[in-house]
Amino acid sequence: xxxxxxxxxxxxxxLLAIKRYVDGSFRAFTRTYGDGIEAFFGPLDRTLIFFERxxxxxxxxxxxxxxxxxAWFAARSWAVVAAAVGTLLAIGLFxxxxxxxxxxxxxxxATIFSIAIGIPIGVLMxxxxxxxxxxxxxxxxxxxxxxxxxxxxxxxLLGIGRVPGxxxxxxxxxxxxxxxTDLGIRLVDSEVIEAAxxxxxxxxxxxxxxxxxxxxxxxxxxxxxxxMMALAMVVIASMIGVQGLGLSVLQAIANQYFTLGVFNGxxxxxxxxxxxxxSQAYGRRLQRHRGATHG
Numbered sequence: 001x002x003x004x005x006x007x008x009x010x011x012x013x014x015l016l017a018i019k020r021y022v023d024g025s026f027r028a029f030t031r032t033y034g035d036g037i038e039a040f041f042g043p044l045d046r047t048l049i050f051f052e053r054x055x056x057x058x059x060x061x062x063x064x065x066x067x068x069x070x071a072w073f074a075a076r077s078w079a080v081v082a083a084a085v086g087t088l089l090a091i092g093l094f095x096x097x098x099x100x101x102x103x104x105x106x107x108x109x110a111t112i113f114s115i116a117i118g119i120p121i122g123v124l125m126x127x128x129x130x131x132x133x134x135x136x137x138x139x140x141x142x143x144x145x146x147x148x149x150x151x152x153x154x155x156x157l158l159g160i161g162r163v164p165g166x167x168x169x170x171x172x173x174x175x176x177x178x179x180x181t182d183l184g185i186r187l188v189d190s191e192v193i194e195a196a197x198x199x200x201x202x203x204x205x206x207x208x209x210x211x212x213x214x215x216x217x218x219x220x221x222x223x224x225x226x227x228m229m230a231l232a233m234v235v236i237a238s239m240i241g242v243q244g245l246g247l248s249v250l251q252a253i254a255n256q257y258f259t260l261g262v263f264n265g266x267x268x269x270x271x272x273x274x275x276x277x278x279s280q281a282y283g284r285r286l287q288r289h290r291g292a293t294h295g
Contacts, residue, residue: 030156037157045163048109055105060097064088067274075281083277087270096245096267103234103244104271110169110230115223118174122181122222123207132182139175147172147236155240165242173229180222184215220283227275231268245271 010018030037055063064085071077071084091100125132151168158164188211196206212219238246245264252261 051109052105056101074278084274099245107230118177122178125182126185160241165237169233172233173226176225177222184218224279231272
């Protein structure tokens with residue numbers, strides 16, 4: 001009766017052979033194409049360095065003024081502006097300005113890349129149902145796979161550094177913008193689409209002048225979620241060489257520096273609140289302006 005208690009499984013020799021084959025194949029692939037892959041990501045590395053030097057090299061009063069101006073443009077609320085500026089000043093007073101700017105540059109670059117990749121995929125998903133079903137499955141895997149697992153192939157391919165950390169952040173942050181772009185377009189009222197057809201709009205005109213404008217509040221919600229997911233990854237990405245507040249948190253954990261960890265943790269929360277309030281306020285303004293909501 002042992003077979004009822006012990007689940008049948010492959011023998012240890014078979015499992016060992018499978019693991020050796022997969023690991024050996026991947027290792028051989030990285031040895032053969034590693035240099036070419038690193039060269040392929042060279043422009044991305046230079047782009048990330050540009051963003052980091054741009055933000056960390058800009059005088060702090062200009063950074064504060066720019067973020068305050070963005071907050072005012074997005075929210076038209078002095079309370080949101082005061083909260084954003086006050087949070088930045090508090091981060092600076094606690095000596096975390098440099099690390100915070102590195103984190104903001106990473107999140108800023110990851111958000112731009114995620115939007116550039118995610119919105120076109122979301123549009124294609126809304127247009128082609130079979131493609132949408134395939135992409136949904138991929139997104140499910142991306143969102144449920146523990147981040148530490150997909151750090152492994154990224155590190156094996158590109159080693160430790162800025163680029164693999166950035167790729168890990170983008171993989172983690174990309175699904176919300178894809179899902180909500182698809183959802184926003186599909187929720188556009190069918191009567192509006194019929195009216196556009198009646199006026200003889202082409203597919204591109206319907207997308208650019210009807211569907212995307214009406215879906216914009218939902219897409220903004222996706223951008224908000226993407227920013228939050230990117231910030232959530234900064235500590236994990238620091239394990240493979242990404243600098244900033246996440247690295248300080250990691251060092252605090254390793255050395256049991258409670259205060260250092262708490263300060264840097266609150267700085268990450270502060271940055272998340274700034275981005276969240278600004279993007280949410282802008283989304284609400286869009287909804288009021290267009291008089292349309294979805295979901």
